[in-house]
Amino acid sequence: MLALAFHTPARIQTGCRFHSHQGHRGLYRCTQRSHHRFASLATTFTEAVSKGYVKDFGRVLKLNPDLSFGENQTVTVSEIWKPALEVVTATILESIGNAVLAIHVRGSVASGNYFEDGRSDLDLVVIMREHASIQRQRSLRDKIRAQMKSLSEFPPLQVDLRCIKSSHVSRSMSIVLRHYSAVIYGSREPAAPIKLDNSRTFTLAMNIKDSERVCLSAFEIEERASSFELKLYAIQWLCKKCLRALTELALTRTKKYARELVPCFGICSQAYPEYSDALLTGLQVACAHKSSGYAGLNQPDLLRIGLETAQDLVELVEDVFLKNTYGANSESLEYAITKQSISTLSPSLLQLTSQVVEGSLAGLSSWQYSFVNPDGAFSRHSLPRIEIRPGGGVEERPVHSFAENKKRSRLADVLVECTTPFVVRQITDGVDTLSILGKLMQTHLTVACRLSPSNVVTFCRSEHSWITERLWSSPSAIRYLRTPEAVHRLQEKCSLPPLVYKQSQRETLYIQTTTFRSEQLFDFRREKGAKIAQSERIWISAHGTVSSLHYDASYSVLVQRSGKKRMIFFSPECLGELGIYPLGHPLHRRARVNLCRQNSQKFQKFWNSFASSGLEVVLNPGDLVVFPPFWSHYTESLAGKNELSVSHTLRYITSS
Template sequence: MLPPPLPTTLDASIAAGLVKQHGRLQPLDERQAVLCDASIERVQPSWRPALDAALAEWLALPKEVTGLSLIAVYARGSIVRGLALEGISDVDTLGFATVSHSDADSELKAWQSRGSERARRMRSAYPFCSGLEMRLVCVPERSSLGGWLRGDAAAPASLADTQLRALDAFRLASQAVCLHGSDLVPRLPPPVPRPRLVLEQSADLARASRAVAALAVQGSSDKALAVARWAAKRALRAGMELAAADYGAFSRDLLPCHRAISAVLGQPAGNRSLLVLQLACMPEEEVARHGGGEAVAARLIHAAGRLAQACDTPVVLRGMASEIAPVGRALWNLDTLPTLLPRGRVRVSPSPTFTFVRERHPLCRSGAYPLPSRVCEAMSGSEFVARIGLAAGGLPPLFYPAGERYYMQADLPAETIQAGRVPALWRSLLDSPAQPLRLWVSTRGATTPLHFDSADSFLAQMRGSKRVTFFPPAALRGLYPYPADHPLHRRARPSLYAAPDERAEDYPRFSEAAAVAQTIELHEGDVVIFPRNWWHNVETTSALSVSVGCRFV
């Protein structure tokens, strides 16, 4: 028998009791950082004793682990934001410590193994509480992070990305309160929402899907549903990460996440988000009506996967290019270019439009199809600088006597930027192997017309600026692509620079595609990560542009 239909609107879902009117947005400040709304004053009176009991557990820790110094203890999440729900919320805490004794590992493992016992004590003393989470970040006293935690004068002022992730710095700064010890938050970077969960979704969903299937075989439907709900929450929060900057606010609460997804990411994502929200928040009596925990878990995993597909969209990381190399004129200039790239591939065009063409295609080799651009496979950096006209020089044209423009599209030597310096955050959603890092150098007006890549990619703007216009894969019908056997395969026929009336006459469905296009201004220091099969037009908007890109094949 088919499960009963679910409401098709949020208001109807709330009225039916499937979704609670619960949660709160956190505004972003002028830096686009989340304003923390957690405080001790917001804790509901009935939850204060449970919070005190959790702190008592933490204060007992140094007696159980030799050489451990407890630096700080935080409470985070719904309780300190005044949003705790009886029977649903747990006491979520985070502790930071350093350790100096060599026997600490075994003692720490013993303490961690007693976590379920501590949670049972909490539930027994406070039945309205669903449990106790005590996450410990414990590092060697003499380590770099240990020195930072203690506030040593010799410790680094800033932390590496891996260290910030270990501290869960974003959540610490955006929704936590210090209960004991030294408050670390003033020394952390502003909590600017970054697309972290979205880059982990593929692996998360695959892992959750396997776990749900295995638990279903074991007959553990309640555990299967819990795993599926975990994956669903991460899918909704991943969508919130993508929407936050345009929405002007952030939240980890599921209802505000759905509202942000619907407002920013479009109707398809909003519809899928609503289904995930309904299934993730469904009361137990409704779970039974919809076939039980196993059936709802399987449906929820599928719905979360479809939401992830709808949220598979280009992501801009403002100011993040400096993570792989210094940004700006000091490194990326016409004097250093010949040293950075002694020799590389350069595309040559008779106009500012650089259309990639398969030069070895039979039509091109026979001369039946005129080449819109040509490639010089090994131009020296010095010659390129002379030819782009921004330095003294004047060389004869290579292919087009009437005039030429030049666009460097060359593999970077491994010693220039080590591939290992590319942050994990930028890597492919599929964690595929990467091509060599590529250097893109162009002058104002240089344009790569509409095309798509068959691999996930990133582009880091090291100097100057570019304008990138994206079209989702679903816009294919309105882009009139060349067929697979054409020299311009993976290219679109319409030009973004054509007269609108002429384009409408030649390509009447282009208006459908234009309605879902998004334009991103890439400024010096910015990075854009975009999925495979997204159509894009790239235009250089500064006198000189230098970008570093990579594709994951």
């Protein structure tokens, strides 16, 4: 029999339960706005508890004066879990016993705040001598789930398993293991007290956008679209992540730490009182369940309100994180630098877009590629439902105002007094997609490809230290693939597994490779008064591929060769309200505003003042569009079943 630490249920109340909030109502009261958005929800914490929407449970850790977390606190689990945890421990040791240093159980089972109706999950952390692959962890988790199902006296719990190499335990995980988990095998590491490092913020907040993407995937997978439980679980998971991330971000101010939701809400309400409505709504959504009447909401309203609130909290987490990391005035400073660049257009002030993209050349693959044929079909993605209603179209200029040779137009003839975007129709001939791909395979052994877990491709600086040190979950990644493989991955019936985002049902691939001299559309060799910021590139993507809203610090020229492309432009006056990621961030020049979220609390000024000022254009094969620096733009690739969207681009800066 394994020696485990257990106690009776009565000790849970005295050992873990947070004191009643009757004496702390001022801390947990949610200030009611004059126009509360969701009338059926409780407007104060006390009301939420009295209605049964929230269970008053949890404890707060107070930091020492030197900002350390103090000595480890013993947490033991209820006696009733003894049979289940013995089975779990035996299963783990039988599978990977030689590599195991310790096994922890955390979460509701460790705190005693679990639900007996199957809502809670069994949250396990295994500390190992060596790294465990994702496949190995999945196999072990499946074995544990199978063993748990054989125990009829326990509810059908979900099993959450993490295997961590002992040398890779993060600071935040160390806090959880020492103060919020029970050791069911091995011993708790007798390390020195953890001290808070002000120079580095926890990675939970840093990666909150990736958590949002995972949550949204529950709404995008068609075969799961009818599962209310799956969607609600994803929303509640994201709300919990946000509350815990905000608690961590407030550590230096509040000198308090918590893991359970109620004390997290209390700490966040104290640190961010202006967001108390969203915090209380997020708490009620995170705790909503059938037994409590889903917080007084029907299922469709709960999903709608829950997702809206979760995304508001994500914006809050990201806003606080950026201010903590880059300073409170990072957005205004970024905007001031941008305005100065617009007024002078000096190359020394421009953030050039030509950056060396790092990535290793893909090894020779043994896959057999089925090349595209006229009867084949390419991938198609569903376009996002953006809520922008552009106020007008991009200016159109006649072809005769440019060079007579449509196939190779001199840049000086095209870029004349470019202060706003303009389009020229049919400046060159459109080309069949298959012809372009055939030539690409003849001339390029490999191509640079941007990979994304969704059809919204967010470009980022792959060489940034957050990415190279694996601190930050990048929304996209660069890989150099053999051209036949890249073409095959664009096909609808591609059977190749994901390269980077293993959890994705299918990665989105965006070819972005340089062109050879013989393929270039623009003759730039004799131009004066300008410098190339980014050499001519060819961009190839499937229908529904989206490039999120961003600006370039250079003049841009784009010619559509095959398929179509929809673009929406916003003038530089909008930059101050787009939430541009600051200089030094991997997503610098990208906008945080989401064009699909008109109800965003963070970016209401953009929606009220600038959203309707956008300029829209749909490019057909042979069309050209030119736009100046700092004009933010959003792009959608449009194509028929047997074609792709193919574009050529060139970027330059003035030398004056």
